Amino acid sequence: MRELPRVVITGVGLASPNGDSLAQYRANLLAGKSGVVPYTIRHVGETYAGVCNFDPLRYQTRKEARRGTRAGGISIWCANESLKDAGIDLATRDRSRVGVYIGITEHGNVETENQIHEVAQYDFDLSFWSHHHNPRTVANNPAGEVTLSLGISGPAYCLGGACAAGNLGLIQGLQMLQLGIVDLALGGGVSESIHTFGIFASFRSQGALARHDDASKASRPFDRDRNGIVVSEGGCLYTLERLDDALARGAKIYGEVRGYFVNSDARDFVLPSSSGQQACIRGALAHARVAAQEIDIVNTHATSTKQGDEVECEAIRAVFAGTPTRVNNTKSYIGHTMGAAGALELAGNLPSFEDGLVHPTINVDNLDPACALDGLVLNEPARPARTIDRILNMSFGMLGINSAVIVERFRN
């Protein structure tokens, strides 16, 4: 097999319900601080959500923010923050050689619902239907808004991958760099899903919307009494470069994207498959050419649903039982950031290479025996005896899409 160029992460830009920067996000993960809050949305009423608090006007004018979408605004925030973190000034770059790859679970629901509500006030007279509807709802909107914000003229688009999408954006960026089509890539995922009542209502109809007296405890993967998902917004875009380029400019390197895998269960619209997930994990290990015991942290996808968490634990047990691998979950803090989840949850774990800690899964008051796993880190951070060298990040989605990414501590 031809050796492809090595690709590294040199910048992280994120918007999380519990932090607007990697440092703040990591500190809150280690402190057990949730970003889930009470939230009200039309038709659904009072529920919970993960809400981001970044300042959208730092990188957009008020007019740009008004014209664009929330997903676009989150993407613009993440892209600008990521490049700043990487120490890259695009004014010194060939912007036609920069790519943007943003994973999305869905896009357009928010604006479509808004327009229908608007036009309903005028008895469905479509002369009141906004000319902004199409540019706001096209599936490349978030990536396109980033190109407008930063003057990027290279290939930029979104990848629809349900809740596996955040990993897909990262993978696409890596591939475009390896193929030599771009010299710099922004890859990851975003979600604006808390602004569409339909997502909440659909999960509720499915019996999969989290309920709890305390917002901060509503998202509780692996807990015996878990009862569903907390819907969240958020985003994370990585600055990705070929290793040679990163070394040549003396870039800070967060880690090397060592391997990945994406597959499909081909079984059901919503139910996950342990065998499909196992195949995905094993595929990623083979692609990265590492053994299960060489993975130090598995960031689970678990969304706090009864069946989903169990099925995933079965897959992890099948691959990692008897290994020293630690297992955690980030949705317990921030809820399910949908299209952002893969990228954002990986970001929460990346600092482990530096601080040597594994952030725990919080809110587990009574561990569900069906979710008991070797190495599951519960409620308090763990400091493994051995150096943390590899993170495996899992993200799954509806229609049976599975994704896994392995990031390795950088060693030259």
Add this chain to the structure above:
Amino acid sequence: MNREEIVIAIKDIISTIAPDEELGSLALDVRLRDQIELDSMDFLDIVMELRKRYGVQVPEEDYMQLATLQGCVEYLGPKLESKSLVLTALKV
């Protein structure tokens, strides 16, 4: 609405569409697009707001009549004569 109020009505609409712009010193007889950043999508927003706030329909062939504030006053005067000023953003 009198002529003065029509100018205020248009400025109020523009202030929601182009909230970063300073509208205090807009000249009446100079094209709006030469004074502030307004593109074709913004212009469609102005037409939409006139429809929503005042029930005024501006057919496409008349868009040019709205190029200046003075043009707005002349064109919209008869249509807004019996309407009351709606303010959403401007403080007057």
